[in-house]
Amino acid sequence: xxxxxxxxxxxxxxxxxxxxxxxxxxxxxxxxxxxxxxxxxxxxxxxxxxxxxxxxxxxxxxxxxxxxxxxxxxxxxxxxxxxxxxxxxxxxxxxxxxxxxxxxxxxxxxxxxxxxxxxxxxxxxxxxxxxxxxxxxxxxxxxxxxxxxxxxxxxxxxxxxxxxxxxxxxxxxxxxxxxxxxxxxxxxxxxxxxxxxxxxxxxxxxxxxxxxxxxxxxxxxxxxxxxxxxxxxxxxxxxxxxxxxxxxxxxxxxxxxxxxxxxxxxxxxxxxxxxxxxxxxxxxxxxxxxxxxxxxxxxxxxxxxxxxxxxxxxxxxxxxxxxxxxxxxxxxxxxxxxxxxxxxxxxxxxxxxxxxxxxxxxxxxxxxxxxxxxxxxxxxxxxxxxxxxxxxxxxxxxxxxxxxxxxxxxxxxxxxxxxxxxxxxxxxxxxxxxxxxxxxxxxxxxxxxxx
Amino acid sequence: xxxxxxxxxxxxxxxxxxxxxxxxxxxxxxxxxxxxxxxxxxxxxxxxxxxxxxxxxxxxxxxxxxxxxxxxxxxxxxxxxxxxxxxxxxxxxxxxxxxxxxxxxxxxxxxxxxxxxxxxxxxxxxxxxxxxxxxxxxxxxxxxxxxxxxxxxxxxxxxxxxxxxxxxxxxxxxx
Numbered sequence: 001x002x003x004x005x006x007x008x009x010x011x012x013x014x015x016x017x018x019x020x021x022x023x024x025x026x027x028x029x030x031x032x033x034x035x036x037x038x039x040x041x042x043x044x045x046x047x048x049x050x051x052x053x054x055x056x057x058x059x060x061x062x063x064x065x066x067x068x069x070x071x072x073x074x075x076x077x078x079x080x081x082x083x084x085x086x087x088x089x090x091x092x093x094x095x096x097x098x099x100x101x102x103x104x105x106x107x108x109x110x111x112x113x114x115x116x117x118x119x120x121x122x123x124x125x126x127x128x129x130x131x132x133x134x135x136x137x138x139x140x141x142x143x144x145x146x147x148x149x150x151x152x153x154x155x156x157x158x159x160x161x162x163x164x165x166x167x168x169x170x171x172x173x174x175x176x177x178x179x180x181x182x183x184x185x186x187x188x189x190x191x192x193x194x195x196x197x198x199x200x201x202x203x204x205x206x207x208x209x210x211x212x213x214x215x216x217x218x219x220x221x222x223x224x225x226x227x228x229x230x231x232x233x234x235x236x237x238x239x240x241x242x243x244x245x246x247x248x249x250x251x252x253x254x255x256x257x258x259x260x261x262x263x264x265x266x267x268x269x270x271x272x273x274x275x276x277x278x279x280x281x282x283x284x285x286x287x288x289x290x291x292x293x294x295x296x297x298x299x300x301x302x303x304x305x306x307x308x309x310x311x312x313x314x315x316x317x318x319x320x321x322x323x324x325x326x327x328x329x330x331x332x333x334x335x336x337x338x339x340x341x342x343x344x345x346x347x348x349x350x351x352x353x354x355x356x357x358x359x360x361x362x363x364x365x366x367x368x369x370x371x372x373x374x375x376x377x378x379x380x381x382x383x384x385x386x387x388x389x390x391x392x393x394x395x396x397x398x399x400x401x402x403x404x405x406x407x408x409x410x411x412x413x414x415x416x417x418x419x420x421x422x423x424x425x426x427x428x429x430x431x432x433x434x435x436x437x438x439x440x441x442x443x444x445x446x447x448x449x450x451x
Numbered sequence: 452x453x454x455x456x457x458x459x460x461x462x463x464x465x466x467x468x469x470x471x472x473x474x475x476x477x478x479x480x481x482x483x484x485x486x487x488x489x490x491x492x493x494x495x496x497x498x499x500x501x502x503x504x505x506x507x508x509x510x511x512x513x514x515x516x517x518x519x520x521x522x523x524x525x526x527x528x529x530x531x532x533x534x535x536x537x538x539x540x541x542x543x544x545x546x547x548x549x550x551x552x553x554x555x556x557x558x559x560x561x562x563x564x565x566x567x568x569x570x571x572x573x574x575x576x577x578x579x580x581x582x583x584x585x586x587x588x589x590x591x592x593x594x595x596x597x598x599x600x601x602x603x604x605x606x607x608x609x610x611x612x613x614x615x616x617x618x619x620x621x622x623x624x625x626x
Contacts, residue, residue, distance in 0.1 A: 076493050099539040130539060132563070135473050140565060166565050171475055174565075189566065190599050227572050290575045291595030323598045325591065371591070423605060 070287040097286040099130035103450040105193040107200065109255075110443045117253060122148040126161065144212075159269070161212055163290040179270045180219065181233045183283035185209040185295045185334050186321045193448025197369050197383040198308025198414050199428045200444060203254075204363035204389055207261035208336040209319060216270035216277065227288020227432045237301030238266040240340070245353045254432070254440040257385075260391050262338060263317060264362050266303070277302040277312065296320040305346045305357060313357070314341040328371040331382070335364040344397030351399055359396045360406070363389030369418075376421035383430075411435040416444070425449045474561040475571065478532055478545070482522065485547040485556050491522040491530055494625065501622055509584070509616035512609045519617060526550060529622055535610040536566045537603040544607060546579075552618045554582045557611060567600035570607050579611055584619035588612045 008064025057075055077433040104125040110118040126144045133139065142161040150156035181189050185204075186389025188211040196202070205211050244259065244265055251257050258264045268274065279301025286294050319336035339360045347356045369383035393406040416430025428446040476484065482491055496519040498506070503514050515535070522530040527550030534541045543560035557576040562568050570626060578594045587593045590601075590608045597604055 101539060132540075135563075136562070138565065168473060171473070176565075190601075195601070223568065225571075225573055227568075227569070227574060253553055287569050287597050287599075288572060290572075290578055290597060293598040325596060325598075328591075345463070423601070 021359075033304075080319050097132075099128070099132075101128040101130075101451055102126055103192040103194075103448070105199075105446055105448040108445040109199075109253075111253060111439070112320035112441050113439050123282040128162075133165075138166050140164060140166065162214060163270075172224065173220065175218065175220045177218045179214055179216045181216055182213045182233075182235070182281060182297075182299060182318065183285075184213060184281075184299060185211065185336065186293075186323060186332060187211050187318055187417040188213050193428075193446070194363075194420070194450045195425050196425060197381070197428075198385065198416055198430045198444070199365065199416055199446030202334075202365050202367070202385060202413060202414070203257070203387050203410075204334050204336055204365045205389060207257055207264060207389055208338060208361060209266050209317065209373070210261065210264035213263070213267055214269060215267065215273075215279065216273060219281075227286055229285045229287070231281075231283040231297075233281050234278050235281065236268050236270060236273040236275050237277070238263060238303055239268050239274045240266050240303045240305045240315065240346075240357065241274070242266045242268075243305065243355075243357055245346075245350050245355055245357065247355050250354075254434065254437075257391070260355060260387060262315070262340065262358060264390065266315070274303065282358075291325045292323070294320075294322040306349075309342075309345055311342040311345065313343060313346070314342075315339070316382050324388065330367075330368045330369040330371075330383075333365065337362040343395070347395060347397035353398075356392070356395050356403070358394065358406075360394040361391050362387075362393055363387065377420070379420040381420070382416060382417040383415070387412045387414070408436050410437065424451050473563050474543075476545070476558055481532075481545040481558050481560055482530055484522050485545065485558060486526075486528065486530055486554070489528075490525040492525075494523045495519065496521060496621060498617075498621065505620045506613060506616045509619065510609070510613040512613060514613060519621065521622060523625075528555070529618065530561070531538045531614050531617075533539060533610050533614055535606040537562070537567055537570075540564050541553050542570065542603060542607060544610065546611060546614050548614075548618055548622075552583055552615070552623060554579050554611070554615065556580065557607075557609075562603075564603065567597075567603035568598040569597040570603045572597070575604070582611070582615060584615040586615070588615065 024407070047398035066405040076240055081381050087397065102125075105123050106121065107123050108118075108120045124144055128141050128142045130141065131139045141163045144159045144161045145156060146159065147154070147156040147250060150158045160179060162180055164176050164180040166174055166176045168174045178435040181190055187205040188209060189203055191201070191212050200206070203212055215237060217233055219233030221229065221231040223229035244263070247259060251260060279299060281297060283293055283297035296319065298316065298318040300313045300314060302312040304312050315338065317336065317338040319333070319334060320402065322335040323330070323332040325331070333391070340357060340359055342359045343359045347353065352355065365385055365387040367383060367385040369381045371379055371381050373380040388409055388411050390407055390409040392403060393409070395403055398404055412435070413433045414430050416428065419427045421427070426448045427443070428448065432440070432442050432444065467591060472545055498514070498517045498519055504530060505601075507513055529548040531546045531548065532543070533546070534543045536542070541565040542562050545560055546554060546559045547556040549555050557579045559576070561570045562571060575595075575597060579588070582588050585588040588608060590605045592597055594604070594608045
C-alpha cells in the first residue's frame with residue numbers, strides 16, 4: 001500500500017526539473033521489478049521498501065537543493081537588475097548636467113628683423129557651455145575673448161564661436177542647427193592648441209580656410225561602420241561686401257595677412273549676417289584605418305560685392321586633407337583652393353585698387369612631426385612644416401601690369417616643437433621663415449591648454 | 452533657387468540605418484553578442500583599497516569607480532562593463548576576456564558626444580584584440596589614434612588597460 005502511495009505521488013508530482021526525471025524513471029523501473037518479485041520474496045520486499053525510503057529521502061534532499069538554487073538565482077538576478085539601475089542612474093547623472101570646458105592660448109612673437117614689434121598676446125580665452133536636453137538632443141556653445149581686453153579702445157573681441165543644437169536621429173545620423181563649425185581642413189573642427197603643431201595655426205588653415213570658421217544654418221551628418229562620414233549643410237556664407245578693396249595700410253606683420261585673405265575677410269560668423277543668399281557645403285571623411293584620415297570638402301555660396309552689379313559673385317572653396325600617424329610620426333597635408341566668379345566687373349570699377357578682388361587663391365602645406373621623447377605624461381614632438389599660399393593667384397579686370405598674373409606665391413618654413421606637460425597643456429616654440437616677405441620672419445613661443 | 456542648392460539634395464541619399472541613437476547596445480545585447488549561448492553569472496565586486504591601488508599602479512591611471520561590473524562566463528571567460536568620460540560625456544563599453552585573460556572583444560554600448568564617435572569603428576576597436584594584462588596598451592604607441600577623436604580614444608584605451616589590470620589583480624584569482 002505504501003508502495004502505491006509513493007508511486008502515485010511520484011507519478012502525479014509534476015516533474016519541473018529535467019534532472020529529476022531520470023530518477024523517477026529509475027524508481028518506476030525498480031518498483032515494477034519489485035512488484036513482480038514481491039509475492040514470492042517477502043524478504044526482498046522489505047529490502048525494496050528500504051530502498052524506496054532511501055530514494056524518497058534523496059528526492060527530498062534534491063527538492064531542498066533545488067529551492068536553494070532557485071533562491072540563489074533570484075538573488076543574482078536582483079543584483080544584476082540593481083546594478084543595471086545604478087549604471088543607468090550614473091549615466092543619467094553624467095548626461096543631464098551642464099557641461100563646462102575651455103581652451104586658450106598665449107603667444108609671444110618676436111619678428112627677428114624688427115624686434116621693436118615684439119608682442120605678447122593672450123590670443124584666445126574660450127569657455128564652452130553645453131547642456132543635454134535628453135538622450136538625443138544637446139546644446140553646445142563656445143564663447144571666445146580674443147586679445148584679452150575688449151572695449152572700443154582695445155584690440156580685443158568677444159565672440160560667440162559656436163552656438164547650436166545637435167539632435168541624433170539614428171545612431172548613424174544627426175542634424176544640427178545654429179552657429180556651428182564648417183568641416184573644412186584638419187584644424188577647423190579640432191582647433192584647440194593641443195591639437196596642432198606650432199604656436200600659430202598654419203597659414204593655409206588661417207588664410208585660405210578661415211579657421212575658426214563657423215556659419216549659421218542647418219546641417220545633417222552621418223557615418224558608416226566602414227569609417228566613412230559625411231556632413232552636408234545649408235548656412236550663411238561669405239559676404240564680399242566686407243572686402244576692403246583699398247586698405248589704409250599694407251600688412252605690418254604676418255598676423256595682418258588675415259585682412260587680405262578672401263574668406264577670412266568676408267565670412268560672416270552670424271553677426272547680423274546677410275542671409276539673402278545661403279551657402280552650401282559637403283564634406284566627406286574616411287577614418288576607417290586607425291591612425292589614418294583622409295577627407296575633402298567643398299563650400300560654395302553667392303554674395304554681391306556691392307549693390308547694382310550686373311551679376312553676383314560666387315565664392316567656392318574646396319580642399320582635401322590627410323593625416324597619417326605611423327609609429328611615433330605624425331604626417332599631414334592640406335590643399336585648399338578658392339575661386340570667386342565675376343570679379344572683373346568689380347575690379348573694373350576700382351582701377352588701381354591696392355587690394356583688388358582675386359579670382360583665385362590657394363595654399364597647401366606638408367607637415368611632419370615626431371615624438372622623440374616621452375616620459376609619464378610628458379611628450380616632446382619636434383615638427384617641420386612647408387607651406388605655400390597665394391591670396392591672389394589670379395585677378396580678372398585689373399589693369400595690365402598690376403598683379404595681372406597674380407601675386408607672388410609666399411613660401412614659409414616653420415620648424416619648432418610642442419612640449420606636452422600632459423595631453424591638456426602644451427608649451428610651444430617655433431621659428432618661421434618667409435621667402436617672399438622675409439621681414440615677417442619670427443620666433444614664436446606659446447602656451448596652450450584645453451580641458 | 453533650385454540651381455543654387457547644388458549639394459543639399461544629396462543628404463537623403465546618405466541616410467543610414469534606423470536604429471535609435473546614443474545607446475548602441477544594451478548590456479544584455481552586448482552579452483548575447485560577445486558570449487553567444489554561454490551562461491554568464493554576475494560576479495560584482497567592490498574593489499578594496501589594496502586592489503584599487505594595485506590596479507592603478509599597473510594601469511598607470513586612476514579608477515573612477517570601485518564597483519567592478521563583472522560577469523563570469525561558463526567557459527571561464529569574463530564579461531566586463533565599464534564607463535569612461537570621453538570629453539564631457541560618459542562612454543559605456545563592454546569587454547570580453549578569454550579564460551586566460553586575453554582580450555577577445557570591445558564593444559561601445561553608448562556614446563553621446565557630438566564629435567569623437569569614431570571609437571565605435573570596428574577597425575579601431577579591433578586593435579585591442581589579443582591584448583593581455585602587462586601588454587603595452589598605450590594610445591599612439593600601440594593603439595592608433597583617430598584624428599578628431601583623441602580624447603575618446605585616449606580614455607577608452609586607458610579604461611581597457613585598467614580592466615586588463617583588474618583581471619590580473621582580482622579576477623584571475625577568482626576562477
